[in-house]
Amino acid sequence: MGNPATSSAVTESAELVLPWLPPQDLAAAATACRALRASASAVTARRAADAARGLEPLPIPFNNGVDSKPYAYFLYTPFSLTARSSSTAQPWGCSLDRPPGPAWPRPTLDGFPSAVCGCACSADECGGPECACVDANADAAGLGAEGGMGSLMECGGGCACGPSCGNRRTQRGVAVQLRVVRHLQKGWGLHAAEALGRGQFVCEYAGEFLTTEEARKRQRLYDELASAGKLSPALIVIREHLPSGKACLRVNIDATKVGNVARFINHSCDGGNLQPVLVRNSGSLLPRLCFFAARDLVEGEELAFSYGDARLRPKGLPCFVEA
Numbered sequence: 001m002g003n004p005a006t007s008s009a010v011t012e013s014a015e016l017v018l019p020w021l022p023p024q025d026l027a028a029a030a031t032a033c034r035a036l037r038a039s040a041s042a043v044t045a046r047r048a049a050d051a052a053r054g055l056e057p058l059p060i061p062f063n064n065g066v067d068s069k070p071y072a073y074f075l076y077t078p079f080s081l082t083a084r085s086s087s088t089a090q091p092w093g094c095s096l097d098r099p100p101g102p103a104w105p106r107p108t109l110d111g112f113p114s115a116v117c118g119c120a121c122s123a124d125e126c127g128g129p130e131c132a133c134v135d136a137n138a139d140a141a142g143l144g145a146e147g148g149m150g151s152l153m154e155c156g157g158g159c160a161c162g163p164s165c166g167n168r169r170t171q172r173g174v175a176v177q178l179r180v181v182r183h184l185q186k187g188w189g190l191h192a193a194e195a196l197g198r199g200q201f202v203c204e205y206a207g208e209f210l211t212t213e214e215a216r217k218r219q220r221l222y223d224e225l226a227s228a229g230k231l232s233p234a235l236i237v238i239r240e241h242l243p244s245g246k247a248c249l250r251v252n253i254d255a256t257k258v259g260n261v262a263r264f265i266n267h268s269c270d271g272g273n274l275q276p277v278l279v280r281n282s283g284s285l286l287p288r289l290c291f292f293a294a295r296d297l298v299e300g301e302e303l304a305f306s307y308g309d310a311r312l313r314p315k316g317l318p319c320f321v322e323a
């Protein structure tokens, strides 16, 4: 394509279209002409620079010193959605400036207006003795019992306080520096890109909320694809137990196709360095799974937790613990 005017028209259109394409189609488009090849490689570079595609407060880059994969492809959501409300396409790698972080307020998923339920504190009063949204059972770090799943209560959509409230520390997106690093045997993994203090909030496990029937159906398919090495499934099942030990609530979150950076957290056989915590917003029925630093972490450390009986790693696959 010799004509500079034609070439610039192709580049302009490419800027609009290419960010919508999945990797295979992007690669195919790149073979069409030189202008498209240049635009496609710019899209690839921008994708590799931010797994969160501008939807978190800080970019989360991919880092691959192992093979030629520049990034992992999935649709990004900073918070969980019902499967019905999640989209099937999303642009990624546009040349426009990043939009601001997650939208406020976050959607309520329970189907009921939560305006009747919540505290009446102003933002700087929340968390005090008068606040109805304080979890009296959380320990000093707010993480609950060591070793198991912690629990925490935060202000919700019906509370009078706003986004800056101190009792919403898991609701402002991923505010610590992270990167997604390629490993030889485990695929991608999530790493701290700065030192983190014990108890610091890292990220929520966001994805599609599924019914148990849909989760079982997808799990069967994922197990098959994973056994053939064609997929890294990220469907997690959380069971909230009564003190009697009987399961009382099952929450299925699938981050395989629509999710956030937590989908890159690998399994650790020794418990890992992340503390999983079930966070419930005032007035909200469904808990959210959030991860906090279980101890002080150094820059570069891989973040991991024990999948336990969560069916994230299909049976029969080996567990690697390389750094």
Ligand SMILES: C[S@@+](CC[C@H](N)C(=O)[O-])C[C@H]1O[C@@H](n2cnc3c(N)ncnc32)[C@H](O)[C@@H]1O
Pocket (backbone or CB within 6 Å): 072, 185, 186, 187, 188, 189, 226, 231, 232, 233, 234, 235, 262, 263, 264, 265, 266, 267, 268, 269, 312, 313, 314, 317, 318, 319, 320, 321
């Ligand atoms: C939630 S994903 C984690 C991110 C994944 N490594 C990737 O590349 O997208 C879970 C999958 O990662 C792999 N995985 C996680 N922890 C592992 C480990 N310790 N050893 C081997 N594979 C692991 C398994 O394929 C598992 O199904």
